[in-house]
Amino acid sequence: MTTQIGNDLLLALPEIVLALAALSLLLTGTFFGRAKAGSLLWICVVAIAFAALYIVFTFSTREIAFNGLFVVEPFGNFMKLLVLLGAGLAMVLSYDFMQRERMALFEFPVLLLLATLGMVLMVSSNDLISLYMGLELQSLALYVVAAIRRDSLKSSEAGLKYFVLGALSSGMLLYGASMIYGFAGTTSFNGLGQVFTQMSAMGEMPELGLIVGLVFLLAGLCFKISAVPFHMWTPDVYEGAPTAVTAFFAAAPKVAAFALLMRVLLDPFIGLLVQWQQIIVAVSILSMVLGAFAAIGQANIKRLMAYSSIGHVGYALVGLAAGTEDAAVSVMVYLAIYLVMTLGTFACILTMRRDGRLVEGIDDLRGLFSTQPMLAVALSILMFSLAGIPPLAGFIAKLYVFEAAVRAGLYTLTVIGVLSSAVAAFYYLRIVKLMWFDEAGSPLDKKMPREVGLVIATTSLAMVVLVAIPDPLTSGAAAAAASLFGK
Amino acid sequence: MIVETMVFYLFSAIMIASAVMVISTRNPVHSVLFLILTFFNAAALFMLTGAEFLAMILVVVYVGAVAVLFLFVVMMLDINFVELRQGFMQYLPAGALIGAILLIELAFFSVGHWVSAPDADAQRALAMPAAGQVSNTLALGRVLYTDYAYLFQLAGLILLVAMIGAIVLTLRQRAGVKKQSIADQVSRSRGEAIEIKDVPTGSGV
Numbered sequence: 064m065t066t067q068i069g070n071d072l073l074l075a076l077p078e079i080v081l082a083l084a085a086l087s088l089l090l091t092g093t094f095f096g097r098a099k100a101g102s103l104l105w106i107c108v109v110a111i112a113f114a115a116l117y118i119v120f121t122f123s124t125r126e127i128a129f130n131g132l133f134v135v136e137p138f139g140n141f142m143k144l145l146v147l148l149g150a151g152l153a154m155v156l157s158y159d160f161m162q163r164e165r166m167a168l169f170e171f172p173v174l175l176l177l178a179t180l181g182m183v184l185m186v187s188s189n190d191l192i193s194l195y196m197g198l199e200l201q202s203l204a205l206y207v208v209a210a211i212r213r214d215s216l217k218s219s220e221a222g223l224k225y226f227v228l229g230a231l232s233s234g235m236l237l238y239g240a241s242m243i244y245g246f247a248g249t250t251s252f253n254g255l256g257q258v259f260t261q262m263s264a265m266g267e268m269p270e271l272g273l274i275v276g277l278v279f280l281l282a283g284l285c286f287k288i289s290a291v292p293f294h295m296w297t298p299d300v301y302e303g304a305p306t307a308v309t310a311f312f313a314a315a316p317k318v319a320a321f322a323l324l325m326r327v328l329l330d331p332f333i334g335l336l337v338q339w340q341q342i343i344v345a346v347s348i349l350s351m352v353l354g355a356f357a358a359i360g361q362a363n364i365k366r367l368m369a370y371s372s373i374g375h376v377g378y379a380l381v382g383l384a385a386g387t388e389d390a391a392v393s394v395m396v397y398l399a400i401y402l403v404m405t406l407g408t409f410a411c412i413l414t415m416r417r418d419g420r421l422v423e424g425i426d427d428l429r430g431l432f433s434t435q436p437m438l439a440v441a442l443s444i445l446m447f448s449l450a451g452i453p454p455l456a457g458f459i460a461k462l463y464v465f466e467a468a469v470r471a472g473l474y475t476l477t478v479i480g481v482l483s484s485a486v487a488a489f490y491y492l493r494i495v496k497l498m499w500f501d502e503a504g505s506p507l508d509k510k511m512p513r514e515v516g517l518v519i520a521t522t523s524l525a526m527v528v529l530v531a532i533p534d535p536l537t538s539g540a541a542a543a544a545a546s547l548f549g550k
Numbered sequence: 551m552i553v554e555t556m557v558f559y560l561f562s563a564i565m566i567a568s569a570v571m572v573i574s575t576r577n578p579v580h581s582v583l584f585l586i587l588t589f590f591n592a593a594a595l596f597m598l599t600g601a602e603f604l605a606m607i608l609v610v611v612y613v614g615a616v617a618v619l620f621l622f623v624v625m626m627l628d629i630n631f632v633e634l635r636q637g638f639m640q641y642l643p644a645g646a647l648i649g650a651i652l653l654i655e656l657a658f659f660s661v662g663h664w665v666s667a668p669d670a671d672a673q674r675a676l677a678m679p680a681a682g683q684v685s686n687t688l689a690l691g692r693v694l695y696t697d698y699a700y701l702f703q704l705a706g707l708i709l710l711v712a713m714i715g716a717i718v719l720t721l722r723q724r725a726g727v728k729k730q731s732i733a734d735q736v737s738r739s740r741g742e743a744i745e746i747k748d749v750p751t752g753s754g755v
Contacts (some may be wrong), residue, residue: 082707129700170718177711196704203708207715248670258667271659
């Protein structure tokens with residue numbers, strides 16, 4: 064028989080492994096200095112792989128630990144797997160970048176690992192306090208990583224901008240949380256859920272103070288997923304941060320923050336569906352439209368991907384707005400596919416070098432097909448998938464969320480979503496056109512690190528394979544959604 | 551009762567006034583001093599509500615450490631604050647407007663009719679020991695390392711990240727800096743450290 068604390072620690076084993084790995088890497092790093100920084104990255108990847116394996120084998124556990132602050136259930140486990148996949152792949156991508164761009168600081172992998180730990184912790188939070196603590200651990204590590212290139216003005220600016228706006232959004236989130244506590248008298252999700260379901264069962268209108276609290280909480284979370292109107296930081300941070308860091312930003316933290324949004328809205332706040340639905344619908348429409356139109360004029364591919372990510376968050380929010388179990392499944396599938404697509408695209412961006420120097424212009428891709436046909440094919444698949452063109456995975460993802468929204472009766476939202484995705488297709492297809500049909504300028508370097516090539520190949524292949532064999536993904540998402548809705 | 555209310559308004563008024571002074575004085579040193587005054591008044595407000603531990607922590611940590619550190623930074627770094635403030639007046643109207651709207655909104659629902667859920671007070675009481683039985687510090691100490699050990703550890707990790715971040719972003723390894731190496735110092739022999747010269751009388755070195 065194990066004791067209570069032993070059981071709790073066992074439940075949090077993946078998190079504990081990540082934390083211990085980060086601490087021991089920090090010690091190793093200080094001992095060996097900067098020379099071995101690259102190999103620390105691989106140790107991080109091993110720690111992440113271990114945590115992911117442990118989660119896979121204990122996928123269907125459902126327990127609450129640490130005095131109700133920490134929850135382990137299939138929904139959290141599914142999202143944690145996505146987060147770990149995203150973080151692990153981004154770390155693999157950053158190995159070569161670290162070596163070549165004079166970023167070989169041993170603190171870099173440690174900070175990435177601590178950010179990943181923060182994401183995993185916030186996904187499994189079961190209380191407003193643990194939610195905030197996880198979120199802050201993640202954000203603080205990411206602010207530093209954004210500014211890690213001290214000699215670059217853009218990187219410092221990105222870090223500072225991210226930090227100031229992030230601190231503001233944390234303040235809003237905390238303020239909202241304090242109001243929610245003021246109303247309900249508890250910060251635990253179970254307690255909040257009880258209060259709100261009771262209220263909606265008795266047909267009571269929620270108090271104004273509670274709604275204001277909810278709005279502040281949502282504003283804080285929407286900042287983290289960079290949904291319009293809280294998106295202002297995204298293009299600048301994406302462009303300013305070193306490309307490997309941007310790849311990290313675009314994948315795992317988005318998914319983790321989205322998981323948090325789903326957990327908060329679909330679990331304790333499901334009783335207030337009517338109240339938050341209109342907010343999510345508005346945010347979703349704005350994000351989709353801005354993501355579609357603002358990306359058209361971009362010449363820098365990192366900025367373009369920033370707007371693209373804003374748009375994709377909008378599509379995922381379409382599914383969330385429906386607020387049903389089917390919709391939750393669709394959102395999870397969408398996030399998984401988005402994660403893979405984005406990482407694949409950033410892997411391609413990381414290979415864009417001319418004479419050994421990174422280039423970021425969209426025009427630099429001109430005539431890529433004639434010089435590097437394989438890369439052009441892979442990037443085209445990813446672009447088609449991002450645009451949502453059948454029969455690729457990106458299309459299936461969009462289909463799922465729109466279907467869920469239609470079933471929930473959100474017709475206007477769906478129509479706007481389809482139209483804006485048609486507009487967005489323009490800029491994705493323009494990249495494809497540049498690669499295949501335009502005259503090549505001075506060609507990009509052909510040499511590409513083996514692990515980056517492997518990531519590009521796997522992700523672009525996944526876009527096709529996931530359509531044919533969707534099973535582990537969809538069945539996992541279904542189990543996860545069922546646990547979120549308390550079945 | 552009336553004395554307590556009067557004291558509350560006295561401290562609140564001084565606090566708001568000094569908070570305004572923090573952002574409006576021209577001299578940054580004065581700003582920091584007003585910040586310290588704000589902290590003291592906030593501590594007094596905590597004291598009025600019976601949270602003596604928080605009051606002491608506020609004074610010890612914020613006044614004793616943070617504000618003094620601010621003071622050092624302000625006095626030692628050569629930052630032109632007048633230049634930083636340029637454009638302040640330009641953004642003032644918009645900022646003031648947003649602030650006013652927010653204030654009115656908050657006043658709208660919080661003044662007079664804040665409503666809690668029916669069993670909110672029972673929920674709140676659940677987490678607190680009966681008043682008068684234990685002191686604040688004891689009550690906090692009982693739960694901090696037991697019920698909230700998880701959050702305590704998390705807070706530790708966050709502070710660690712802050713420390714790593716501060717070091718990564720500011721520590722520069724410059725060439726040509728003379729650093730102390732204790733191993734080298736200890737292993738020096740007499741032969742390499744000093745040279746003995748026989749100076750003949752009357753001729754100098």
